[in-house]
Amino acid sequence: MQSPASAAMDEESALFFPSDTDLDFSFTSCATTTTTASTRTSLARSSLTLSFNDRLSTAVETTTTATTTTNTTPLHSRPHRAWDPHWSAIKTALNLSPDGALHLRHLKLLRHLGTGNLGRVFLCRLRDDASTSCFALKVVDRDSLSPKKLSHVRAEAEILYLLDHPFLPTLYAHIEVSHYTCLLIDYCPGGDLHSLLRKQPGNRLPVRAVRFFAAEVLVALEYLHALGIVYRDLKPENILLREDGHVMLSDFDLCFKADVVPTLVRTQMTLRLGSTAGSQCSCFGWDSGNSNNNNNNNRRSEEPEGDGETETVMEFVAEPTTAFSRSCVGTHEYLAPELVSGTGHGNGVDWWAFGVLLYELMCGTTPFKGGSKESTLRNIASSRQVRFPDFEEEGAEEAKDLIEKLLVKDPRRRLGCARGATDIKRHPFFEGVKWALIRNYKPPAEVRAGTVERKTRTKAHVTHVRGGPSYSYPHKRRRFSRWWKGLGYYKKKKAGGLLYV
Numbered sequence: 001m002q003s004p005a006s007a008a009m010d011e012e013s014a015l016f017f018p019s020d021t022d023l024d025f026s027f028t029s030c031a032t033t034t035t036t037a038s039t040r041t042s043l044a045r046s047s048l049t050l051s052f053n054d055r056l057s058t059a060v061e062t063t064t065t066a067t068t069t070t071n072t073t074p075l076h077s078r079p080h081r082a083w084d085p086h087w088s089a090i091k092t093a094l095n096l097s098p099d100g101a102l103h104l105r106h107l108k109l110l111r112h113l114g115t116g117n118l119g120r121v122f123l124c125r126l127r128d129d130a131s132t133s134c135f136a137l138k139v140v141d142r143d144s145l146s147p148k149k150l151s152h153v154r155a156e157a158e159i160l161y162l163l164d165h166p167f168l169p170t171l172y173a174h175i176e177v178s179h180y181t182c183l184l185i186d187y188c189p190g191g192d193l194h195s196l197l198r199k200q201p202g203n204r205l206p207v208r209a210v211r212f213f214a215a216e217v218l219v220a221l222e223y224l225h226a227l228g229i230v231y232r233d234l235k236p237e238n239i240l241l242r243e244d245g246h247v248m249l250s251d252f253d254l255c256f257k258a259d260v261v262p263t264l265v266r267t268q269m270t271l272r273l274g275s276t277a278g279s280q281c282s283c284f285g286w287d288s289g290n291s292n293n294n295n296n297n298n299r300r301s302e303e304p305e306g307d308g309e310t311e312t313v314m315e316f317v318a319e320p321t322t323a324f325s326r327s328c329v330g331t332h333e334y335l336a337p338e339l340v341s342g343t344g345h346g347n348g349v350d351w352w353a354f355g356v357l358l359y360e361l362m363c364g365t366t367p368f369k370g371g372s373k374e375s376t377l378r379n380i381a382s383s384r385q386v387r388f389p390d391f392e393e394e395g396a397e398e399a400k401d402l403i404e405k406l407l408v409k410d411p412r413r414r415l416g417c418a419r420g421a422t423d424i425k426r427h428p429f430f431e432g433v434k435w436a437l438i439r440n441y442k443p444p445a446e447v448r449a450g451t452v453e454r455k456t457r458t459k460a461h462v463t464h465v466r467g468g469p470s471y472s473y474p475h476k477r478r479r480f481s482r483w484w485k486g487l488g489y490y491k492k493k494k495a496g497g498l499l500y501v
Helices: 004-016 054-058 085-096 147-162 193-198 207-226 291-302 337-341 348-363 373-381 396-406 421-425 435-440 445-456
Strands: 028-033 044-049 070-073 107-115 120-126 135-141 173-177 180-186 239-241 247-249 263-272 308-317
Touching (some): 107 135, 207 247, 207 421, 207 445, 308 421
Antiparallel strands (some): 028 044, 120 135, 135 180, 173 180, 239 247, 263 308
């Protein structure tokens, strides 16, 4: 007969060491449809009701049974994020763990954040952590995915493991338990850039704010390309905002890797007199409220080209120019012409998407958007040039010039395809940016105002997270599934200069 002490121990074991069937990440969904006139196609939205079992928060993976196995990838704090208090919390949990590894039992799930193309994301924190550090736990049920999507999961985990950058997510833990893959990454309470745009007049940002976000995204893309990673999913929805207002790219399951050879290139540069690089204006451009800065800009624009002092500098170039893929993936409004045609694409698709992003931030819509996905693709594949709405703002002309050079249909002539971010940084639109100090810049007022508003909000409505947490707002674009087979899907006919299906 079992003793009372033994019975109590078995009861406790059942609570903290449940079987594989107790790993319940499920939730219920009640879909509704929102239809309004906007720059986005109306999409079905989901109002999610949380119903996952809280016992999951106390579940522990055990290697003593045949049905449940655990594989925790050992991770270490990255040099650029060593100051992050999240790492201190992780190290404390590891020190308290008997086997020195992080398990699901160390995490307390707070709520469901959303669901994406591959899995679901939960807001969580460390159970024994006295601080308020929160994480995002991305959970992927491998049994529910096709072999192709499983390869995307593995690719995303591998890429996250490589990243060490202030504008990219940190992978704090990679846990394999039963048929689940769990990735513990940064939680961004600021929502995403698309949400911020929806709150602005005309769904657009001032040029100074555009410069701030463009500079940080550019540095993140430069880092990815230096690792040989082509992103392929750049859009405002995938640009999350940290609590401090700086950006973090998310969603890396569409990336692919290629070889890259870093080089140092000797370049002759002309320092023009009257340049704003050392002026007292904002690091991200011209302050319209400062007359002295405006005068400096006027003097600069009136000076003849080539007037100034010439010096030789060494520039670091690491661009995956040999990258090549035929996969047709991405969001239709951000697809490059060579990706739409299905003839193959490389690193240039990221610089095209960067141009589309700048256009949307500045103009409130994407440059080739049509009345449907098909018409948008026709506009991208046609010879139609980018058109800008009429508006006057300091720095707008430089922004338009940069966008035009990024949205060149031929990738061989597109800015950035040969030397990557090195050439883009030298464009007049980014003049005055001190790249080495970019992490220390204050976010624009639009972001700071949004942060205050979110802190006063008692309850956030969140859903549709792809690869990381993101606040949900209507009219977010879905990725464009591969329902077309290259440009050959269309039977093209020229009629009045327009393409018809």
